[in-house]
Amino acid sequence: MSSTAQIGVTGLAVMGRNLARNFARNGYTVAVHNRTAARTRDLVREFGGEGDFVPTESAEEFVAALERPRRLVVMVKAGAPTDAVIAEFAPLLDAGDMIIDGGNAHFADTRRREHELRERGIHFVGAGISGGEEGALNGPSIMPGGSAESYGTLGPMLERISAVAKDGRPCVVHVGPDGAGHFVKMVHNGIEYADMQLIGEAYQLLRDVGGYGPGEIADIFRAWNRGRLDSYLIEITADVLSHVDAATGRPFVDVVLDQAEQKGTGRWTVQSALDLGVPVSGIAEAVFARAVSGHSALREASRHLGGPTPRALGGDEAAAFADRVEQALYASKIVSYTQGFHQIAAASAEYGWDIDLGEVAAVWRGGCIIRAAFLDRITAAYDALPQLPSLLADKGFADEIAVAQDDWRAVVATAVTEGVPTPGFAAALAYYDSLRAPRLPAALTQGQRDYFGAHTYHRTDRDGVFHTLWGGDRTEVAG
Numbered sequence: 001m002s003s004t005a006q007i008g009v010t011g012l013a014v015m016g017r018n019l020a021r022n023f024a025r026n027g028y029t030v031a032v033h034n035r036t037a038a039r040t041r042d043l044v045r046e047f048g049g050e051g052d053f054v055p056t057e058s059a060e061e062f063v064a065a066l067e068r069p070r071r072l073v074v075m076v077k078a079g080a081p082t083d084a085v086i087a088e089f090a091p092l093l094d095a096g097d098m099i100i101d102g103g104n105a106h107f108a109d110t111r112r113r114e115h116e117l118r119e120r121g122i123h124f125v126g127a128g129i130s131g132g133e134e135g136a137l138n139g140p141s142i143m144p145g146g147s148a149e150s151y152g153t154l155g156p157m158l159e160r161i162s163a164v165a166k167d168g169r170p171c172v173v174h175v176g177p178d179g180a181g182h183f184v185k186m187v188h189n190g191i192e193y194a195d196m197q198l199i200g201e202a203y204q205l206l207r208d209v210g211g212y213g214p215g216e217i218a219d220i221f222r223a224w225n226r227g228r229l230d231s232y233l234i235e236i237t238a239d240v241l242s243h244v245d246a247a248t249g250r251p252f253v254d255v256v257l258d259q260a261e262q263k264g265t266g267r268w269t270v271q272s273a274l275d276l277g278v279p280v281s282g283i284a285e286a287v288f289a290r291a292v293s294g295h296s297a298l299r300e301a302s303r304h305l306g307g308p309t310p311r312a313l314g315g316d317e318a319a320a321f322a323d324r325v326e327q328a329l330y331a332s333k334i335v336s337y338t339q340g341f342h343q344i345a346a347a348s349a350e351y352g353w354d355i356d357l358g359e360v361a362a363v364w365r366g367g368c369i370i371r372a373a374f375l376d377r378i379t380a381a382y383d384a385l386p387q388l389p390s391l392l393a394d395k396g397f398a399d400e401i402a403v404a405q406d407d408w409r410a411v412v413a414t415a416v417t418e419g420v421p422t423p424g425f426a427a428a429l430a431y432y433d434s435l436r437a438p439r440l441p442a443a444l445t446q447g448q449r450d451y452f453g454a455h456t457y458h459r460t461d462r463d464g465v466f467h468t469l470w471g472g473d474r475t476e477v478a479g
Contacts, residue, residue, distance in 0.1 A: 005031035005054045007071045007157060008062055010085065011103075012039045016075030017047075018137035019102065019129070022161045024051025031056055031065040063092040070097040071154055078105045078264075086113060095121030098150050102129045104265055107179035107186060107272075111351075114146060114178040123150035126178070128185020130368035131163065139163035141368035142172040143188070143360075145181030163367025171366040176353035183272075183347055184360055187340045190269030190283040192233075192369050193262070194336035197286035197424040199237050202329045205411065208420050210321050211312025214251040218242035220322055229330060231372030260290040269343070276346045280339040281431050282332065285423040310418040321414075327407035332428035334401060337378065338391040339431070358382030392435060401432065 008031035009020040016034075020043065023030045029052040034040045037057040044055045056062040063070065070093060074085050082101060089099065099122060101110065110126035117124040123146060131140035142158050144151060151174040159170040175181040206212045206220060218241035225234045243252040266287040273280040292299075313321055341357055348355040361378040365371055381394040391397050401408075412429055415422040434440065449455040456467045469475040 003065060003067050005029045005065045006067055007031070007073060008033065008056075008066050009073045009075060010034065010062060010089070011075035012043055013075065014133045015102070015129070015136050016073075017043050018133050019073065019075060019140075019161075020053070021047050021050055022137050022139070023157070024053055026160045027051070028157065028160075029054060031062055033057070033059070033062040059088050059092060063089065068094070068097070069153060070094075071100065071157070072098065073100045073102050075102050078103050079109070082109070083113075086117070090117060090120065090122060093122050096123070098123035098125055098146075098154065100125040100127050100144070100154065101182075102127050104128075104185065104189070104263065105182050106268055107183040110145065110179040110182045118147075123147055125150050125154060126180075126182040127158070128175075128181050128188065130185060130188055130364075130370075132369065135163065135367045139171070139367050141188075141363050141366060141371070143175050143181045143184045143363060144172070145175050145177060145179055145183075147177065148174065162363075163371075165362065165365040169362060169365075171363045171368070173356075173359045173363050175360070176348070176355050178353075179351070180348070180353040180355060183351075183353075184344060184355065186265050186268050186272070187344050188364065188368060188370060189265035190280065190287075190343075191336055191340040193266040193269075193286040193290070194282045194339075194424060195231075195233050195333060195370055197289050198282075198329055198332050198336065198428075199233060200289075201415075201420075201422045201424050202325050203237070203241070204420055205325050205415060205422065206322060208310035209313060209414060209418050210318040210325075211314045212318065212322075214241045214253050224326055224329075228374060229326070229333075229372075230374075232369060233372075258293060259296065260293045262287070262290050266290070269340075272347070273343050276343065276350060278339075278343045278346045279431060279434075280343055281427040282336045282339055282424055285427040289421075289423055308417070308419040310420055321411075324407035324411050327404040328411040328425050331401050331404040331408045331432075332425050333374075334391060334397050335428035335431055336424075341378075341382075341391060356382075356386070357388075358386065390435075392432070405432075 006028045007023055009016050010033040012032060012034040020030050020032050031054040032040050032043055033056045040055050040057065044053050054065045056065055066072065072089060074082060076082055076085055082103060082105060086099060099117065105126060114124040125144050125146035128143035129136065129140050139162055142162050144158060155174060158172045163171040165171055175184050203217055206217045218238045221234055221238040221241065225238065241253055245252045245255045248255055270280060270284045270287055344355055344360060345357060358379050361375050361382060365375045377396060378391065381391065382388055388394060408429055412422060412426050415425065446457040450457050450468055451470050454467055456465045459466055467477055469477060
């Protein structure tokens with residue numbers, strides 16, 4: 001077989017198939033391969049008219065179809081399946097070739113794989129790809145890691161198939177070495193969890209306290225989507241809430257079991273944040289909220305627990321309450337992104353990745369699930385001050401939260417009074433207040449730790465490390 005394909009895709013489930021079609025639609029000759037050969041044949045039969053595909057049925061045939069340097073995109077499940085594909089194809093490759101993992105791999109696995117393959121002269125690129133099956137086909141946001149050399153030949157191809165922001169900029173950037181790309185994609189998904197949880201809490205408040213029906217809430221979300229909350233998730237939320245179930249004639253949202261599933265990237269984000277010592281309380285609460293929803297036996301056993309029944313406001317009161325919920329949603333959203341970018345910055349420092357946060361915000365402006373209008377402002381904030389310690393240190397965002405916080409506090413207080421769970425709103429507000437507090441109870445915590453474990457403490461009035469002998473005279477000694 002002649003080496004005519006400029007790129008190859010192995011793993012032709014929905015994402016892999018659509019990514020292969022995207023490359024072909026953009027003028028590239030694409031070698032395609034799947035463990036089950038029938039899926040390869042089906043792709044060419046159904047979509048062969050979209051571009052040039054080279055169907056292959058064996059690993060050897062697939063590799064032989066690729067031009068040098070070979071670019072091989074792996075679109076299979078994370079973990080052991082990815083390792084198995086690498087083990088199958090790596091021995092067939094030469095120095096300078098590259099394997100691109102486009103799945104939701106854990107960044108630590110990507111770091112390991114990149115190191116192992118680098119020793120064999122093979123480039124390994126962990127590329128975070130966001131946008132779901134539609135994005136894979138029509139233009140995703142792409143976050144590749146790996147060597148600068150690999151991006152030199154792969155980058156132009158990714159830029160051609162990626163989404164394009166309103167300013168004409170492709171939504172792809174070389175994030176950094178080894179696992180940087182998959183790390184940023186992981187945090188993207190963590191922010192996605194938080195965003196969806198906050199939107200869900202806004203919906204629940206509008207319904208239980210505001211007294212609105214799903215169709216009316218859809219109209220509220222559509223109005224919000226014309227303002228500062230303009231985003232893909234707000235847009236699709238309105239569509240979901242306005243949908244009527246054909247079988248029952250009831251609102252679609254009322255016939256869906258209220259148990260949210262998850263694939264793991266949200267958990268990975270929280271686990272990584274714990275390792276880095278970075279507070280991502282909003283993302284964590286979103287992950288825990290999904291976990292609570294899935295424990296049906298626990299929830300059923302707790303039906304007897306007492307508490308208030310939310311009252312429906314209605315009329316002008318409901319409209320005013322909806323305005324307050326919009327303020328709370330926007331302020332909490334800012335906090336979620338603040339926490340996510342803080343985590344990326346901390347990992348960049350920990351692993352020596354030198355990630356440009358402004359570039360990250362820029363590639364999230366199109367194609368990805370969390371694309372939103374206000375990412376333009378986040379990009380501008382980091383471009384203006386690359387070492388910005390927090391989005392809340394940006395004057396524009398700080399001023400907006402200053403305006404929103406009275407309504408934000410009122411919404412959280414109302415939720416508590418009415419018994420509506422809003423862990424995302426409450427966690428975001430607690431994070432905000434923790435940052436602005438002149439003193440935190442951590443001083444007492446350190447005193448307790450020193451008392452029972454001689455863990456020492458620092459003082460506010462002089463340098464050094466100290467320990468108190470917690471006996472009768474409580475003598476202070478140098479640490």
